[in-house]
Amino acid sequence: MRADRLVAALLFLQSRARQRVTAAELAAELGVSERTARRDLEALAASGIPVYSQAGQGGGWSLVGGARTDLTGLTAPEIRELFLLTGPDAGANPQTRTALRKLVRALPAPLRAGAEAAARAGTVDGADWTGAETEEALLAALQRAVVDEREVRIGYARPGGEPRERTVQPLGIVAKSGVRYLLADTADGLRTFRVGRVASVAETGAAAVRPEGFDLATAWRALAARMEDRMVAATVRGRAAPGTGAVLEGLLGGRIRYGERTPGGWTAFEADGPSPEVVAARLAGLGARVELLEPPAARAALARIGAELTALYGAPGTPAAPPCAPARAATPPG
Known part of the structure; x- marks a missing residue:
């Protein structure tokens, strides 16, 4: 849509403060023709945004007087927390990387440095050293089903068992201690499914029914409390x-x-x-x-x-191993 492209053009100009931007540079950034980029720049100028062009060698387009439009409304602490959360994953997800790049350009210069530093503060290695197949594709399918509110049929395997199909109403994805769970409504009520044990995901074509007033965090806390009670029975x-x-x-x-x-x-x-x-x-x-x-x-x-x-x-006549002898020093088990 052109409105999205105009916003992207404005953010690009803001990111190049005190520098002129040529139509060719903007075209390469937006993935459009140079002619379309020039029209977008002219549209910004016609809308009252102080975008001016200068002809000749070294010319181009720029925001006059350092004009800026902060499209985020975020505070510095909010920006830092957002980039600490999403920055490490940005390199693995092209859509996330693009969204973060646009957000950085929308930030005023004093906030931009902090955001970029937070994004560099960590990294995530998605490689699975166990040799198991990645669950990312199935996770993406479940996330789409949650967002689009679509009923799905999943193949789910209990430990040591074969996958069995279940039809569920996906309500949210929860990460706990590095493990991701799908929280879904089923014929037996709310249930959790470990994403790593999901073998297949297929939409049924029906809309998911979301319980009235459902809150993911509240529902998860209630289910987690019951699970923790069972774990210490x-x-x-x-x-x-x-x-x-x-x-x-x-x-x-x-x-x-x-x-x-x-x-x-x-x-x-x-x-x-x-x-x-x-x-x-x-x-x-x-x-x-x-x-x-x-x-x-x-x-x-x-x-x-x-x-x-x-x-x-055991083999007949094989002597039993001697019991573990206690250490001479009285040290704690650690």
């Missing part, structure tokens, strides 16, 4: 050998609490999880470096896992 108690703390925290995160150091340098701990069996399975790889004391269900789960591994990998 059970508590397991045990003791850990010295030097085990970093591994425990990597497995359980903030759901572990340390107690007193026991004789031999071992440290008592409590850990929360969805169930005793789930916590036991998480800790099974630590072998004799961790001993679970209660509840009995956690000990039974570890015994069962051990028996299954012995049956699968």
Whole structure:
């Protein structure tokens, strides 16, 4: 549209403060013919914007007297936060990069330097070192469905399972700790779907039904609270050998609490999880470096896992590995 092009032309002139812009330069910037660029400059001048031309060598078009039009209305702190948020991703997304370039040109010179510095403050590496296929294309399809309010049929796989199709009303995308989730309305009510487990996205052709008064942040907080309650439904108690703390925290995160150091340098701990069996399975790889004391269900789960591994990998007559010997120094598990 010509109105958009005229705004872009004005921003380009503003970005070249105290410099003349030729019609050829503007044409290259806007992707139009030189004749169209010249007409746009003439239209700006006719509309009352102080755009003037100078003929001859070194001539061109410029905004007289440093005239500016701030099209953003943003404050300096708002601009900084916006570019801190979007700047790192701009290099990977051509549309975002173009939008940010236009925004920078719309800013007064004192604010522009801060915006550019914020955009350079970080970077995002989208490469997946696990070798898994990127989810960006599926994420883009889900985002379009949310914005356009279109019902979609997604193929969704639970851990260890095959994808199953579900028809959902997409309501928003939430990022939590680097993991993205689709929040959608379903026949069973509001549900969350981890984007990395979405195998396919296809629009059904129907419009999505957005609940009246729906607020994404409020709905997410309610669902997240329920999920977090389920994640800490059970508590397991045990003791850990010295030097085990970093591994425990990597497995359980903030759901572990340390107690007193026991004789031999071992440290008592409590850990929360969805169930005793789930916590036991998480800790099974630590072998004799961790001993679970209660509840009995956690000990039974570890015994069962051990028996299954012995049956699968153990050879007749193979001596059992000795238990982990405690360190001489009484140090915490970390």
